[in-house]
Amino acid sequence: MTALQIGGETLPGVIxxxxxxxxxxxxxxxxxxxMSRRHKATIxxxxxxxxxxxxxxxxxxxxxxxxxxxxxxxxxxxxxxxGFMPDAAGRSLRSGASRAIGVLVPxxxxxxxxxSLEGIERAAAQRGFSTVIASxxxxxxxxxxxxxxxxxxxxxxxxxxxxxTKPDRIDAVAGHGVPFVLAYNQPKPNGGAPRFSLxxxxxxVALQEATEQLIALGHRRVxxxxxxxxxxxxxxxxxxxxxxxxDAAGLPAWDPAEIPFDAQDEAFEAALGDLIGRLxxxxxxxxxxxxxxxxxxxxxxxxxxxxxxDLSVVGxxxxxxxxxxxxxxxxxxxxxxxxxEAAVDLLFGxxxxxxxxxxxxxxxxxxxxxxxxxxxxxxxxxAGSATILGPTKPNRSPR
Amino acid sequence: MTALQIGGETLPGVIxxxxxxxxxxxxxxxxxxxMSRRHKATIxxxxxxxxxxxxxxxxxxxxxxxxxxxxxxxxxxxxxxxGFMPDAAGRSLRSGASRAIGVLVPxxxxxxxxxSLEGIERAAAQRGFSTVIASxxxxxxxxxxxxxxxxxxxxxxxxxxxxxTKPDRIDAVAGHGVPFVLAYNQPKPNGGAPRFSLxxxxxxVALQEATEQLIALGHRRVxxxxxxxxxxxxxxxxxxxxxxxxDAAGLPAWDPAEIPFDAQDEAFEAALGDLIGRLxxxxxxxxxxxxxxxxxxxxxxxxxxxxxxDLSVVGxxxxxxxxxxxxxxxxxxxxxxxxxEAAVDLLFGxxxxxxxxxxxxxxxxxxxxxxxxxxxxxxxxxAGSATILGPTKPNRSPR
DNA sequence: GTGAAAGCGCTAACAA
DNA sequence: TTGTTAGCGCTTTCAC
Numbered sequence: 021m022t023a024l025q026i027g028g029e030t031l032p033g034v035i036x037x038x039x040x041x042x043x044x045x046x047x048x049x050x051x052x053x054x055m056s057r058r059h060k061a062t063i064x065x066x067x068x069x070x071x072x073x074x075x076x077x078x079x080x081x082x083x084x085x086x087x088x089x090x091x092x093x094x095x096x097x098x099x100x101x102x103g104f105m106p107d108a109a110g111r112s113l114r115s116g117a118s119r120a121i122g123v124l125v126p127x128x129x130x131x132x133x134x135x136s137l138e139g140i141e142r143a144a145a146q147r148g149f150s151t152v153i154a155s156x157x158x159x160x161x162x163x164x165x166x167x168x169x170x171x172x173x174x175x176x177x178x179x180x181x182x183x184x185t186k187p188d189r190i191d192a193v194a195g196h197g198v199p200f201v202l203a204y205n206q207p208k209p210n211g212g213a214p215r216f217s218l219x220x221x222x223x224x225v226a227l228q229e230a231t232e233q234l235i236a237l238g239h240r241r242v243x244x245x246x247x248x249x250x251x252x253x254x255x256x257x258x259x260x261x262x263x264x265x266x267d268a269a270g271l272p273a274w275d276p277a278e279i280p281f282d283a284q285d286e287a288f289e290a291a292l293g294d295l296i297g298r299l300x301x302x303x304x305x306x307x308x309x310x311x312x313x314x315x316x317x318x319x320x321x322x323x324x325x326x327x328x329x330d331l332s333v334v335g336x337x338x339x340x341x342x343x344x345x346x347x348x349x350x351x352x353x354x355x356x357x358x359x360x361e362a363a364v365d366l367l368f369g370x371x372x373x374x375x376x377x378x379x380x381x382x383x384x385x386x387x388x389x390x391x392x393x394x395x396x397x398x399x400x401x402x403a404g405s406a407t408i409l410g411p412t413k414p415n416r417s418p419r
Numbered sequence: 420m421t422a423l424q425i426g427g428e429t430l431p432g433v434i435x436x437x438x439x440x441x442x443x444x445x446x447x448x449x450x451x452x453x454m455s456r457r458h459k460a461t462i463x464x465x466x467x468x469x470x471x472x473x474x475x476x477x478x479x480x481x482x483x484x485x486x487x488x489x490x491x492x493x494x495x496x497x498x499x500x501x502g503f504m505p506d507a508a509g510r511s512l513r514s515g516a517s518r519a520i521g522v523l524v525p526x527x528x529x530x531x532x533x534x535s536l537e538g539i540e541r542a543a544a545q546r547g548f549s550t551v552i553a554s555x556x557x558x559x560x561x562x563x564x565x566x567x568x569x570x571x572x573x574x575x576x577x578x579x580x581x582x583x584t585k586p587d588r589i590d591a592v593a594g595h596g597v598p599f600v601l602a603y604n605q606p607k608p609n610g611g612a613p614r615f616s617l618x619x620x621x622x623x624v625a626l627q628e629a630t631e632q633l634i635a636l637g638h639r640r641v642x643x644x645x646x647x648x649x650x651x652x653x654x655x656x657x658x659x660x661x662x663x664x665x666d667a668a669g670l671p672a673w674d675p676a677e678i679p680f681d682a683q684d685e686a687f688e689a690a691l692g693d694l695i696g697r698l699x700x701x702x703x704x705x706x707x708x709x710x711x712x713x714x715x716x717x718x719x720x721x722x723x724x725x726x727x728x729d730l731s732v733v734g735x736x737x738x739x740x741x742x743x744x745x746x747x748x749x750x751x752x753x754x755x756x757x758x759x760e761a762a763v764d765l766l767f768g769x770x771x772x773x774x775x776x777x778x779x780x781x782x783x784x785x786x787x788x789x790x791x792x793x794x795x796x797x798x799x800x801x802a803g804s805a806t807i808l809g810p811t812k813p814n815r816s817p818r
Numbered sequence: 819g820t821g822a823a824a825g826c827g828c829t830a831a832c833a834a
Numbered sequence: 835t836t837g838t839t840a841g842c843g844c845t846t847t848c849a850c
Contacts, residue, residue, distance in 0.1 A: 060596070062843060073821045078845055085846090088819060105571040109517065110843030112508035113826045120551070120572070127537065134533035138526065141554055145565075150572055152519070153552045155540055166544075172504040173519070173549055197459070311740075318743040341710075341740050344717040461827060472837045477829055484830090487835060509827030512842045516829095 061102040070098035081106060112174055120150040121367065122170030124180045126158045126252070126281070130311060132337045132356050133181065136203060139360025140179055147368065149176075158183055158251035158281040164192055171196045177367040179203055179360075183251045190216060199370035203363040206257035217370055218378040219363040221354040223254050223336075226383040227261030230334050230352050231306055233385060235269050238394035239304040239332065242266065245277045245316060246308035252281070255308040258336060262306055274302070279312065303331065303394045310335035310342040313349050317390060328392035338386060347389025354383050460501040469497035480505055511573055519549040520766065521569030523579045525557045525651070525680070529710060531736045531755050532580065535602060538759025539578055546767065548575075557582055557650035557680040563591055570595045576766040578602055578759075582650045589615060598769035602762040605656035616769055617777040618762040620753040622653050622735075625782040626660030629733050629751050630705060632784060634668050637793035638703040638731065641665065644676045644715060645707035651680070654707040657735060661705055673701070678711065702730065702793045709734035709741040712748050716789060727791035737785060746788025753782050 063081075067074040072095060079085040080095040087095075098104075112118040121144050125133040141151045152173055156163040160183045170178060178200035182189060185207035193200055194216065201217035206224065234242050244262045246255040259276045266273035305320075307313040313335025317327050325331050327347065335342060338353025362379055369377060462480075466473040471490060478484040479494040486494070497503075511517040520543050524532040540550045551572055555562040559582045569577060577599035581588060584606035592599055593615065600616035605623065633641050643661045645654040658675045665672035704719075706712040712734025716726050724730050726746065734741060737752025761778055768776060 063845095064843080074844080075822075075846075076820060079820090082845080086819060091819080105567060107512075107843050108572045109508050109511040110826090111845075113506075113512050113828085113842085114844045114846080116826080118508065128527075128533045128540070129530075129537060131528075131530055131533065134527045134530065137552070138528060138554060141527070141552060145553065150551050150568065151553070152549050153536070153540060154544065154549070155537060168504065169549065173507045314740060314743055318745070321745065341713060344713055345744050346717070346720065462829095463827080473827090474829080474838075475836060478836090481829080485835060490835080506827050509842090510829075512826090512844085513828045513830080515842080 061104040063104070063106065065102055066095065066098045066104050069102060070095045118174040118176055119148055120152055120173070120175050121177045121179065121364070122152045122154065122167075122173065122175035124163065124166055124170070124178070124182075125153070125155050126181055126183070127155055130309070131339050131341070132309070132354075133204075135356040136360035136363075139357035140364055141360075143361045143364035147364075156183065158248070160184060160189075160251070164189075167193055167196070171198050177201075177371050179363045179367060181205060183253070185253055199367060201363050201366045201370065203359055204254055206253045214376045214378045217366040217376045219359055219366055219381065220379075221352075221359075221381050221383040223257040224261040224264070226352045226354075226385075227258040227306065227308075227336065228265045229261075230336075230385055231262045231265035232269075233387075233391075234304045234306065234332060234334065235265065235271065237304075237332070237391065240271055240394065241302040242271070242304045242306060243274045243277065243302035244306050244308075245279065245312055247312070248278045248280050249276070252308075258308045304334070305331060306334045308336055310337040310339040310349060310351055313351065313390075314342055314345065317345075317347075317349065328390050329395070332392050332394075333390040338384070343386070343388070350388035350391040351386050352383050353386050355381055460503040462503070462505065464501055465494065465497045465503050468501060469494045515573075517573040517575055518547055519551055519572070519574050520576045520578065520763070521551045521553065521566075521572065521574035523562065523565055523569070523577070523581075524552070524554050525580055525582070526554055529708070530738050530740070531708070531753075532603075534755040535759040535762075538756035539763050540759075542760045542763035546763075555582065557647075559583060559588075559650070563588075566592055566595070570597050576600075576770050578762045578766060580604060582652070584652055598766060600762050600765045600769065602758055603653055605652045613775045613777045616765040616775045618758055618765055618780065619778075620751075620758075620780050620782040622656040623660040623663070625751045625753075625784075626657040626705065626707075626735065627664045628660075629735075629784055630661045630664035631668075632790075633703045633705065633731060633733065634664065634670065636703075636731070636790065639670055639793065640701040641670070641703045641705060642673045642676065642701035643705050643707075644678065644711055646711070647677045647679050648675070651707075657707045703733070704730060705733045707735055709736040709738040709748060709750055712750065712789075713741055713744065716744075716746075716748065727789050728794070731791050731793075732789040737783070742785070742787070749787035749790040750785050751782050752785050754780055 063074050063077050066077045070077065070091075072091060076087060076091060077095050077099075079087050080092050080099075108118065108120075121140075123137060123140055125137060128134050128137070137151075137153065144151050152170060152175055154166045154170060156166055163183055167178065167180065175198065178193070178198055180193065180200055180202055181204045182193070182202060185202065185205045190207075199217075201219060203219050205218065205220060206222075207218065231242060242262070244259055246252075246259055249256040249259070255276075255278070263273040305316055307316055313333055317333050320327050320331050320333070327333055333349065335349045335351040336354075337356070338351050342349040342351060359381055362381060366377055366379060462473050462476050465476045469476065469490075471494060475486060475490060476494050476498075478486050479491050479498075507517065507519075520539075522536060522539055524536060527533050527536070536550075536552065543550045551569060551574055553565045553569060555565055562582055566577065566579065574597065577592070577597055579592065579599055579601055580603045581592070581601060584601065584604050589606075598616075600618060602618050604617065604619060605621075606617065630641060641661070643658055645651075645658055648655040648658070654675075654677070662672040704715055706715055712732055716732050719726050719730050719732070726732055732748065734748045734750040735753075736755070737750050741748035741750060758780055761780060765776055765778060768774075
């Protein structure tokens with residue numbers, strides 16, 4: 021353990037004694053060096069240097085309007101010499117084009133969103149767009165504030181993963197009049213033409229299939245562990261998929277075990293351990309994401325259960341790390357990075373004036389070491405208490 | 420596997436038939452609803468509505484200059500009614516204050532940077548600042564371009580994790596005249612007052628300590644696996660720490676095994692497996708990050724080595740996921756989120772005109788299941804070929 | 819093909 | 835305490 025501070029404390033006040041460095045501008049890195057031409061060239065300077073009008077420079081910059089090749093190269097030279105870069109604020113103010121998009125994710129602690137963001141950032145950069153990022157922390161209230169902030173920043177479009185996609189929330193976003201596409205969200209399908217753009221996998225179907233795999237392996241007592249439905253329509257859709265499969269097989273579906281997203285790592289593990297202990301001996305556990313799945317495996321082991329011997333576990337996401345774990349986590353893989361890229365494609369379609377499109381990306385069920393056939397001799401009742409989790413009766417219309 | 424498209428394809432052209440929706444503006448979400456007052460109120464509208472001058476509205480908005488309480492509340496009311504939000508471009512253009520910071524990370528696929536970014540974003544948001552994100556992909560060239568782009572965006576400060584901190588690269592960044600702080604970087608210490616701000620852990624010392632732990636466990640043949648030095652001064656600093664510990668113990672340090680950062684998951688694992696196979700039977704492997712550590716454990720196992728029975732493995736970062744793995748990865752934990760927050764604190768110190776400060780955050784060695792005492796009976800030569808990795812002679816001045 | 823000039827929305831300086 | 839006004843840097847008419 022090491023904790024010390026070097027500099028700052030030892031020689032306070034010693035900032036930048038180099039002559040002529042008396043800039044009014046507040047705090048730069050105060051590296052030595054020559055701060056002389058810190059004038060930050062404007063388009064006017066370029067025009068003067070090239071002996072042309074500012075309008076001409078602008079035309080060269082944007083390829084708008086015709087410019088004589090000779091003039092153009094003179095301008096480009098001046099630009100290079102002065103190291104000129106057009107100021108985004110001025111450009112944005114005048115043209116309304118900020119060349120920036122805004123992204124809202126629930127959290128960056130889940131690698132799936134981080135990876136998706138990476139795809140978004142790269143796809144945007146490729147088009148010369150910057151990416152402004154914000155996170156909601158799974159908080160529905162903060163979420164809408166954050167979107168408003170992004171819009172006020174002047175972003176030309178938004179890629180959002182909302183907590184919820186009820187019509188009023190969609191309307192709140194749409195009300196800003198800024199093109200947007202949802203990523204990962206699982207809105208209820210509506211019949212007609214799509215009212216907004218969306219890039220996602222079909223969580224419901226995916227988890228239904230995963231549950232069927234478990235059932236095919238002979239599991240009858242399958243429990244579901246997910247993030248809080250109030251904060252994640254993904255989690256809810258996945259539960260519905262689970263439920264549909266259980267119903268179809270005539271098996272009792274369990275009430276969902278919901279874990280709040282704000283649970284800290286330790287609290288989280290504790291809560292989870294508690295839960296596992298109180299389960300009425302399921303032989304398989306299906307989790308709404310890999311993070312949960314990994315923690316579930318660990319918790320099960322702490323409770324003396326063998327995975328997959330006593331308990332099979334399935335996750336969702338396909339995080340690379342969960343795949344190299346031992347045993348590897350069986351999961352439903354979704355293409356996170358491609359999801360981000362696809363969302364940006366859809367967004368630019370919208371920005372170009374195209375219609376909303378909804379894209380369902382392919383998911384893949386990945387078998388893994390956490391999967392085994394149900395043991396015939398499994399003890400039906402391992403724990404005494406069934407207060408928290410127990411099978412409920414089959415239900416034909418899950419909601 | 421599922422891949423289909425709903426909407427868009429099936430009903431092309433059907434966009435938004437609602438009457439009065441013929442907006443010139445290009446593509447919004449085309450949600451139905453009333454797009455009537457899509458005028459996006461300006462400060463002028465607010466002034467008119469409140470019956471005051473624009474200057475007064477501005478004063479209310481920014482708390483600059485005194486405004487009569489009555490007037491102020493009238494203005495605030497108008498703001499609320501019109502749903503006015505000041506346009507960032509106009510504000511930024513006039514005042515030079517964009518209320519945005521820029522962040523450069525090597526990648527978002529490494530959870531350590533994602534988590535740090537989360538800390539940055541939250542700390543910035545708390546101060547009313549937006550966060551513009553960009554990634555370099557560990558590419559030194561792209562890196563500088565990206566910084567320039569960020570600066571052109573008008574960000575008021577930068578938090579950067581550079582590939583390299585040689586003086587010329589620092590100068591290139593400082594030349595923009597925008598306050599910046601480095602995060603995670605490991606510049607060579609220089610005697611005097613710091614020339615730039617920095618938030619990091621001391622990778623060199625940390626890995627030296629970790630190596631000492633291994634040595635204390637009886638390991639004599641300890642190898643080092645890291646990311647390419649050309650792309651990561653962290654990796655290099657960690658190697659130096661490893662080397663220092665080996666030298667101090669009079670043990671032969673090994674040449675570093677460098678893994679390029681752009682290796683894709685599969686290629687990566689293949690290369691790693693290869694490496695492990697060719698190692699001249701080290702009894703311990705120290706890795707420059709947890710991702711590498713986890714992969715190393717998996718690769719070792721694929722080669723029939725027991726971890727930690729045949730090979731002890733240590734990582735770096737303290738990723739939560741590596742800790743819940745089985746066996747849990749021994750590692751040097753660093754406070755990623757706090758690192759991000761600290762960086763932002765330092766940045767705002769700079770923006771406020773304060774001097775550069777360099778902050779070394781505490782690291783912690785975390786024992787784990789991948790750690791065991793060296794077996795006395797370990798076979799010194801397991802593999803025939805030592806072409807890739809073999810011990811080199813001790814060296815008192817690692818470089 | 820090029821120049822001149824009018825603002826985009828906002829803040830800050832100056833008057834009143 | 836409040837109103838008026840001059841731009842910030844840029845794009846985009848509109849003349850020429």
